[in-house]
Amino acid sequence: ETGVTQTPRHLVMGMTNKKSLKCEQHLGHNAMYWYKQSAKKPLELMFVYSLEERVENNSVPSRFSPECPNSSHLFLHLHTLQPEDSALYLCASSHRTSGRTNTGELFFGEGSRLTVL
Amino acid sequence: QKEVEQNSGPLSVPEGAIASLNCTYSDRGSQSFFWYRQYSGKSPELIMSIYSNGDKEDGRFTAQLNKASQYVSLLIRDSQPSDSATYLCAVRGTGGFKTIFGAGTRLFVKA
Numbered sequence: 001e002t003g004v005t006q007t008p009r010h011l012v013m014g015m016t017n018k019k020s021l022k023c024e025q026h027l028g029h030n031a032m033y034w035y036k037q038s039a040k041k042p043l044e045l046m047f048v049y050s051l052e053e054r055v056e057n058n059s060v061p062s063r064f065s066p067e068c069p070n071s072s073h074l075f076l077h078l079h080t081l082q083p084e085d086s087a088l089y090l091c092a093s094s095h096r097t098s099g100r101t102n103t104g105e106l107f108f109g110e111g112s113r114l115t116v117l
Numbered sequence: 118q119k120e121v122e123q124n125s126g127p128l129s130v131p132e133g134a135i136a137s138l139n140c141t142y143s144d145r146g147s148q149s150f151f152w153y154r155q156y157s158g159k160s161p162e163l164i165m166s167i168y169s170n171g172d173k174e175d176g177r178f179t180a181q182l183n184k185a186s187q188y189v190s191l192l193i194r195d196s197q198p199s200d201s202a203t204y205l206c207a208v209r210g211t212g213g214f215k216t217i218f219g220a221g222t223r224l225f226v227k228a
Contacts, residue, residue, distance in 0.1 A: 031214060033214070041220060042121070042205075042217075042218045042219055042220045042221070043161070043205070043218040045215060045216065045217075048214040048215070050214060055213075055214055056213070056214055056215055058215075090160055090161070094214075103166075104149040104151065104166070104209040104216060105151065105163055105166055106151075106153075106161075106163065106207075106216060107163065108160040108161050108162070109160060110159070110160050111160050
């Protein structure tokens with residue numbers, strides 16, 4: 001496996017379900033991100049983890065819960081979602097150079113297409 | 118005011134022509150600038166990074182940055198049908214991890 005891998009690629013869930021999205025990076029990076037991409041809208045940053053510490057949390061509803069057990073894995077736990085949460089969820093990684101500095105170059109996974117019924 | 122603005126297009130150019138994509142940003146303290154390409158149904162792919170004023174060339178791609186005007190552009194020379202995609206401009210401020218994306222410009226290259 002190389003690059004950034006996301007599973008599942010497609011997910012359909014009801015509003016009362018609980019599901020999780022998984023991301024794994026094989027690039028040796030130490031920062032990982034969740035972005036949301038909705039039609040006709042810019043990518044929205046949801047969460048950032050650097051060395052397993054959450055460093056950005058962009059006012060995301062609590063029905064989205066991230067988890068970063070180590071620098072290679074990132075999860076997004078989903079519960080009681082709304083139809084407007086249907087979107088493409090993209091995981092990305094980047095290399096942190098020092099302190100709070102990183103290259104800023106993002107490497108994306110293929111995304112998880114989520115549909116909430 | 119949107120933080121990163123791009124013309125949504127579509128921009129249509131004939132094969133072999135130069136495609137010019139433009140982007141403006143609002144945060145004057147921004148330090149890092151990126152162009153990503155996103156094919157339909159795929160995820161964004163980094164194609165250019167630029168950090169200082171001027172031009173940066175990589176193959177058929179040239180990124181141009183003017184911090185005084187808060188303007189960044191991407192030129193694609195000898196455009197090919199395979200260049201047809203949405204191009205996303207992204208901007209990052211000083212330090213931190215927050216990268217702001219524009220909504221993207223759709224480019225069509227006609228054979």
